[in-house]
Amino acid sequence: MLELLSKGNIMSERKIIDARGTYCPGPLMELIAAMKQAEIGDELEILSTDEGSVNDVPEWINKVGHDMVETTQEGDVWHIIVRKAK
Amino acid sequence: MKILIVGGGMGGTIVANNLARRLESELRSGKAQVTMLSASDQHMYQPGLLYTSIGRMAPDELYRDQRSLLEPEVEFHVDPVVTFDLDNNQVVTKSGKTHSYDQLVIATGSRAAPETIPGLAENSVNCYTEAAALEMLRQVRDFKGGTVGIVVGVPHKCPMIPLEVTFVLHDYFKEKGIADKVQFQYTYPIGRIHALAPVAEWATGEFARLGINTTTLFNMKEVDGNKIVHSEEGETVDADLLIAVPPHRGMQVIEDNNLGGNGFIPTDRHSLKMDGRDNVYIVGDTTNLPISKAGSTAHFEAEAVAENLAALIKFGTSVRDYDGKVFCFIEAGKERATYAMFDYNNPPNPKAPNKAVHWFKMAYNQLYWASARGLL
Ligand SMILES: Cc1cc2nc3c(=O)[nH]c(=O)nc-3n(C[C@H](O)[C@H](O)[C@H](O)COP(=O)(O)OP(=O)(O)OC[C@H]3O[C@@H](n4cnc5c(N)ncnc54)[C@H](O)[C@@H]3O)c2cc1C
Secondary structure, X not given: OEXXXXXXXXXXXXXXXXXXXXXXXXXXXXXXXXXXXXXOOOEEEEEEOOOOXXXXXXXXXXXXXXXXXXXXXXXXXXXXXXXXXO | OEEEEEOOOHHHHHHHHHHHHHOHHHHHHOOOEEEEEEOOOEEEOOOHHHXXXXXXXXXXXXXXXXXXXXXXXXXXXXXXEEEEEHHHXXXXXXXXXXXXXXXXXXXXXXXXXXXXXXXXXXXOEOOOOHHHHHHHHHHXXXXXXXXXXXXXXXXXXXXXXXXXXXXXXXXXXXXXXXXXXXXXXXXXXXXXXXXXXXXXXXXXXXXXXHOOEEEOOOOEEEEEOOXXXXXXOOOEEEXXXXXXXXXXXXXXXXXXXXXXXXXXXXXXXXXXEEOOOOOEEEOHHHEOOOEOEOHHXXXXXXXXXXXXXXXXXXXXXXXXXXXXXXXXXXXXXXOOEEEEEEOOOOOOOOOOOEHHHHHHHHHHHHHHHHHHOOOO
8 A cells, every 4th residue: 555645844755565464475575666756855655464575675775775764663564765876 | 237348258158158047037127238349259269379370270170159149138349449438438439339337347358568668579489370370389389409599578468378388399399300409498577487486486497397498577668670689677589489478558548538557457456346436347358457467367356246237236235356367277398287276365376287187288278168157
């Protein structure tokens, strides 16, 4: 599920990718697909119940050259925010 | 109540037949009506394309007449939808007819879109349409040796294809007696060789045994004329025969009607209703749900939607949620296979591949038609 949220007073949009409880293709693959559609500067927030995402996502983001913004945990859900840099 | 189903593939067909059985008396009395609009009078068994691409299943074996798969009470027209007018509960077809509905089911599927990666369509083959599978057969048959590159776009239909196509081609070249002249270079978008961690772990051992090279975190950016694939991550794969699992999109009609980005419609993961619409259900590859685009997903979703639509008539309310269930066979080469089953709450735990599951999968190639009829 992709929703567009307005980030308060900043004008760009943050896309939420709800990949909770999904194993295949899984959170990182969803993020890769969503990143293709995003514009440079857009932020994407991935929701994942797979703790592996906490390592998988930064590994890919760093390799490809996008930006990690923030990782937080609420209950058993990880919220990982990234920014498209190129 | 008028129920209109758009799309006569795996998802649409199961919704229609399931409804026809549940609503037998309502359809007879005219209290309910089930109509299907599709783009073709034929129904294709898409998994068969993998076998067509290596000459093991003839193209005519892939098809059945769609009308013959439907319960007689289902009204069927080959007349694709061109306009979805959701505010007025109606669609307009290519022939110019307007069909109104009380409840709408959209199951138009997805399509491989190699043209979205520069150079991919011209320099690779794939098994996602009949024409593409026949071209793949031609190139695979003529291949005398060198590097076979396997490249994978996201999202893609059938998550098992990257591994399966590799195992199947490995067997093919071995049987042909040229295995020693063929190197495999398998790539995958994330940091392991398959989305499902246990499957990746098992396949890593198999690939090592077979001498198949792998590059992970490899997402295609462009392909140049020498079949050199450049990745977003800055790496390259140089192939003599390039096998693609192209990135997919939903159907053009979904994009043209602004129903969802890249042709995938925003869908509630439990009710399978289109976001913001109470009488529009989305089934199969067309949803934007982060779950496998597979026939089994379409099948389980279709059963949930049909049960709820019938319940609307019988109880006045829906009665159950879709639980995210997916079941996938995994062909492992050497006449062995395994399977993975999971849902939103239960992760997969596939067993080691064996011959029995392979033969069951072979039987399923025929049983598919019983499944589409809703008999399985
Ligand atoms: C090579 C290959 C191997 C596969 N292997 C497996 C496997 O092993 N296991 C598995 O579970 N899945 C597998 N799949 C995936 C599976 O075939 C699909 O996920 C499944 O068919 C999706 O069902 P669907 O109903 O969403 O779409 P489809 O079955 O693709 O049906 C879409 C329907 O919509 C119709 N349509 C299109 N546009 C319009 C329009 N404008 N108006 C009306 N109708 C329209 C089409 O004519 C078609 O009838 C494989 C697919 C391929 C290509």
